[in-house]
Amino acid sequence: MSAAARVVVSGVSHRFGPRRGLEAVSFDVAAPGVLAVTGANGSGKSTLLRILAGLLRPTTGSTTLELAGKEVPRAARRRHVGLASPELAFYEELTARENLAFAATARGMANVHSAVNEALGRTGLAARAADLVAEFSSGMKQRLRLAFAVLHRPRILLLDEPGSHLDAGGREVVERLVQDACADGLVVLATNDPTESALARERIELSGRGLDHPA
């Protein structure tokens, strides 16, 4: 990973039709480091990560992703960003290895076989690589999301609730991936888990109202 990754967010907010998905937020973070994004359910943590990944255009404000001092165009962000999100699903009729090989090949990666093996090994899925995703438990699917996110050794890792569905071993995998990635890259964690938040050196809390609290 390069040490030169930087993310600048200026007054970014997002609306889904009449509903506000993300209240205006601004920050500037650079590698190496880990930023934890916290906030109530519905405050826009996942929306913010999708905007950073270039998948969603903010309603107001702007985001800049820089590598080695050069701005990465929004359409090219997916090449430099690794995203693991609860909304990410895989082809159930393909095996874990086939899903990752598809992603690596479509991205134009060299050494697809070794990259897939490495990602499967780092997430503890090597022994189940030949199993169909349809046969995976929720925890194994979450590990596959993490493998997908680190597959292309991205300079910026975006992890949305990375510990969800994971056992103790899985949570150790998350911790290792974050530590490896932040050595010279940038990790943005969207989480309300105190253990995951503790991995971060910087934190922001989204100010959205989130959901109403029952009386």
Add this chain to the structure above:
Amino acid sequence: MPASGSNSAVAVWTILRKECRSEWRTRYGLNAALLFALASLTAVSFAAGRLGDRSDVLAALLWIVLLFATLSSLSHAFVREVEGRTMLLLRLVASPTEIATGKLLFNVLFLAVVEVFAVPLFLVFTGAPPVRWGPFLAVLGLGTIALAASSTLIGAVIAQTRGRGALFAGVSLPVLLPVLAAAVSGTRQMWSAHPVAPSLRLLAAYAVALLAASLLLYDHLWED
């Protein structure tokens, strides 16, 4: 860092291979398409007998069979991705244009495979007169490309809308009608020994216009 042409070609080829592998494993569309073709041709054959002297009916019947046998699969190319929540995976590994081009090529291939089985069955079951293979394959080829291009475009546009099933029927009718009309007209002219060039020109122009519109549109889809 814009994607290079070779990177885009690799992405398109990878998506096409993935589509073929998924279809082969699930038989989501192929079995249904072949069953529809066989059932409808058998029913027509029993009900109406041989139609060798009715080139107008034969031309319409051929394209109705091909259209309805394949339409549900063609239109679901993107809907399956949205409903299976795999659209995010696709968007993270390829650009919208690469995704749509891969889907388009799969749809062309899917139609071609169905035609390989359905057209000989059609010719035998209906007792169709001998075909002039050059004009016939030209109409079939261009009709296939235009049909695949229009259904891919409509599928991409409606994939993330609510009530996409009902919307597809409404949106597809005006887009598919010119393809169907030109293909039926060209096939009828082929059997009645008239020149098929006007129908071929119409099909080619429509296919090119659809492909051009698609290339302009795809990079702006699925953003919000």
